Amino acid sequence: MIVVKLEEHLSQKDIDVLIRYSKMNQTVKRLITLIKSIDSSVKCNSDGIETWVNASDIYYIESVDKRTFVYGEKFVCQTDLRLYQLIEELSSVGFVQISKSCILNLNYLESIRTLMNSRMEATLTNGERVTVTRKYIPKIKSSLLER
Numbered sequence: 001m002i003v004v005k006l007e008e009h010l011s012q013k014d015i016d017v018l019i020r021y022s023k024m025n026q027t028v029k030r031l032i033t034l035i036k037s038i039d040s041s042v043k044c045n046s047d048g049i050e051t052w053v054n055a056s057d058i059y060y061i062e063s064v065d066k067r068t069f070v071y072g073e074k075f076v077c078q079t080d081l082r083l084y085q086l087i088e089e090l091s092s093v094g095f096v097q098i099s100k101s102c103i104l105n106l107n108y109l110e111s112i113r114t115l116m117n118s119r120m121e122a123t124l125t126n127g128e129r130v131t132v133t134r135k136y137i138p139k140i141k142s143s144l145l146e147r
Contacts, residue, residue: 002031017035029146033107034107037054037055037094038055040055040056041054042055042070042081043079045077046075053070053077055095058070058095058105059073060108060128062101063083063102071128087103090105096143098130098140099133100135104124108124109122109124112140112144115131118137119134122140
């Protein structure tokens with residue numbers, strides 16, 4: 001069971017988060033990743049308007065025709081950042097590369113199933129499906145085992 005306690009301190013400038021647990025497990029690791037992702041964001045452009053998208057709102061990021069798109073539950077926007085830059089920045093908050101052109105936020109992974117040709121299909125919590133190519137299967141498996 002997770003118990004959340006909040007304390008307001010008027011002299012406090014930063015937010016301190018303390019997680020007490022009896023044993024490090026997947027739930028604790030996922031909480032840590034989610035908390036860290038709140039402080040990460042990606043600069044995007046949507047209809048000519050520059051916005052910052054919180055990493056915790058991103059389901060996956062895909063590169064198509066040398067353009068990089070950021071996908072959330074109900075939005076799609078474009079970023080000028082390259083996929084390799086984004087994976088470097090976001091891997092510590094639950095993102096993993098699943099193909100040459102796609103990185104996935106594991107916090108929104110609902111299920112994964114094996115396809116033909118040694119590939120896998122990841123289903124996200126919003127029902128969307130993305131393909132995990134054979135080269136990246138070991139990386140996603142190790143990332144899932146760490147969680």
